[in-house]
Amino acid sequence: MLLLVLAYLGGVLTVLSPCILPVLPFVFARSDRPFLRSGLPLLIGMALMFAVVASLAAVSSQWVAQANQIGRWIALVVMAVFALALLWPALADRLLSPFQRLGARLSASADAASDAGRGGVGTSLLIGIATGLLWAPCAGPILGLILTGAALQGASVGTSGLLLAYALGAATSLALAIWIGGRVFAALKRRLGVGEWVRRGLGIAALLAVVAIAMGWDTGVLTRLSTVSTAKLEQGLLDVLPAQEPPAGGAMMRAAAITPGAPLPVEGTLPSLAGATGWLNSPPLDAQALRGKVVLVDFWTYSCINCLRAMPYVREWAERYRDHGLVVIGVHAPEFAFERNLANVQRAVKDLKVTYPVAIDNDFAIWRGFNNKYWPAHYFIDAQGRIRAHHFGEGNYAQSEQILRQLLREAGNTLPGDDAPVAMALDGVARQADMDNLKSPETYLGHARAENFASPGGQRHDQPADYTVPTTLQHNQWALAGRWTVGNEDARMEAPGGRIAFRFHARDLHLVLAPSEDGRPVRFRVRIDGQPPGAAAGGDVSADGEGRVDENRLYQLIRQSGAVQERTFEIEFLDPGVHAYAFTFG
Known part of the structure; x- marks a missing residue:
């Protein structure tokens, strides 16, 4: 219930966001008609279509994304016809005769229906559905939380309900706008006799909105023109409202501190592993076959720096306790699309010297079974198949090893004589982070999660564009230079000579990269x-x-050996086609 309230309030706040501007002309164009027969069906259609499209987009395969893009262009055509019919109903009838029922009825016929007291509900609902296809709200903290949860937890009534609550919140704000707009429109008609001019003005605004959406300005430029930031308001709601309690049952972990040597609680049972799309280093394993063994389940993905820093310890535990009753299972759950490629995962498993079983969880079925939310995440299962402890993220390796030893003793296994925790001499990416100097956050380059982007004009979504690096970058700001296409999860360079700059403060700097789509290597040059x-x-x-x-x-x-301070990093790519995904630091 709390998340539903948060989602609704986040939707209400969208009226303050610039991303709502392109859909306002379509909403205001219906403001002079009865609300129950016109405004309400429009808002219902908009809310329902947004919830459906956002639910599909959050968990979509490629064909769903393509279908949604086609739907957006169809909706743009519908709205352009609607705008022309507002401006010149007679001209629209002549030039757009194939679309007369779709165009004229979206304007003049709807007026006649309303004037005659005959509903016009279907027309308004259709406009609302088209608007829902076109509306791309700014993804503030609340919508970002909902979409991320939907992507990781999968399609469900719960995630769709949250998206619908968000859309209904936006509809509430827009209903108020319709109410105010209707009274203003009626006053202008009654007192000044300029109703037709207002109508044509709305037609012009609707045409401009079509152009803005087609050019991507609704999610690019407009987000930088805002004079009101809803992000702080939304984050305030998230901070002030009490945190949710984990749902009862299942394998959702309680974040309780564990006292060394104290009895471990039972936190759930080992969920099914049947959802794996493949297995490496082992035939498929199941919970029943693992009875009698202590099991460590490690959720990871191979481009995750936190996972790579934890990996040496997991490998060492698997080797040290393999003959003493321990089975380690790595569950590879991809963060980026290229991590779904089995050949890439196989190469990573070989390069990282992972010899224990690895379940390929491309559909996030095992992830959802554990109700997991983190990379890396370790779940400790006893010989009876019960989850007894968990650990999220890096660190606390000595405590984790002691939990393993405790569970092995409970199962009656003998242990190696040395009970000292594993001591590791680590280098490369596995070297533990310098937390005292780590003052830069993980930063994504794709527009779905990008923050602190500083190139003038902002990001242009899913289309080639020329970018420049500003003269000065502030701490944790980054920018592109050259011709790039910024997609949902990455930025792809379109021509040689493109650059990425980042003002950072950390000992280490990493960047997740991929070569061109044809596999050709891409040369680069780094400067600090x-x-x-x-x-x-x-x-x-x-x-x-x-x-x-x-x-x-x-x-x-970058791996600095001396004093760590704020510095400017630049990487220039000498060949086209590189994909850049995310910066991480250590």
């Missing part, structure tokens, strides 16, 4: 404060800053 990195070069870069992208993976580009 305008100079070759020298001793600060990461493991994938030479001292003079040269390197190349030849695999879909995380690349370590």
Whole structure:
């Protein structure tokens, strides 16, 4: 219930967002008609269509995304016809005769229906459905939380309900706008006799809105023209309202501290592993066959820096306790599209020297069974198939090993004589983060989750565009230079010579990259404060800053050995086609 309230309030706040501007002309054009027969059906159609499209988009395959894009263009045509009919009903009848029922009825016929007291409900509902296809609200903290949860937890009544609550919140705000607009429109007609001019003005505004949506300005430029930021208001709601209690039952973990040596609680039972789309290093495993074994389930994905830093410990536990009753199962749940490619995962498993069983969880079936939310996440299962503890994220490795030993003892297994925790001498990407100097967050380049983007004009979604780096970058700002296409999860360089700049503060800088789609390597050159990195070069870069992208993976580009301070990183790609996904730091 709390999340439904948050989703609704987040939707209400969208009226303050610039991303609502392109749909306002279509809404105001119905404001002079009876609300129950015109405004309400329009808002219902808009809310329902947005909930359906957003639900599909959050968990979509490629064909769903393409179908949605086709639907948007059809909706744009419908709205353009509607706008022309507002401007010149007679001209629309002559020029658009094939669409007369779709166009004229969306305007003049609807007026006649309303004047005659005959509903016009279907017309308004159709306009609302088209508007719902076109509406792309700014993804503030609340909508971002809902969409991320939908993507990871899968399609469900719950996630669709949250999206519908968000859309209904927006509809509430727009209903107020319709009510106010209707009274203003009626006053202008009654007192000034300019109703026809107002109508044509709305037609012009509707045509401009069609152009804005077609050009991507609704989710690009407009988000930078806002004078009111809803993000702070939404984040305030998330911070002030009490946190949700985990749902009862299942395998949702309680974040309770564990006292060394104390009895471990029972937090659930091992969910089914049958949802795996494949297995590496092992035939398929199931919960029944694992009875009698202590099991460590490790959720990971191979481009995740936190997972890579935890991996050496997991490998060592698997080796140290393999003959003492422990089975380690890695569950590979992809974050980026390229991590769904089995060949990429197989190569990563080989390169990372992972020899224990790995379940390929491309459909997030096992992820949902555990109600998991994190990479990495460790679940500790006893010999009776009960989940007894969990750990999310990096660190606390000694405590995790002691939990394993405790569960192995409970099962009657003998243990290695040395009970000292695993001591690791780590280097490369596996070296533990310098938390005292880590002042830059994980930063995504795709428009779905991008933050702190500083190139003038903002991101242009899903279309090639020319970008420049501003003269000065503030701390944790980043920018593109050259010709790029910014997609949902990555930025793809369209011409040689493109650059990415980032003002960061951390010992290490990593960037998840992929070569061109035909697999050809992409050469790059790294600079830090305008100079070759020298001793600060990461493991994938030479001292003079040269390197190349030849695999879909995380690349370590900077590893500082001296004093850590705020610096400007730049990478220039000498060949076209590179895909850049996310910066991480350590």
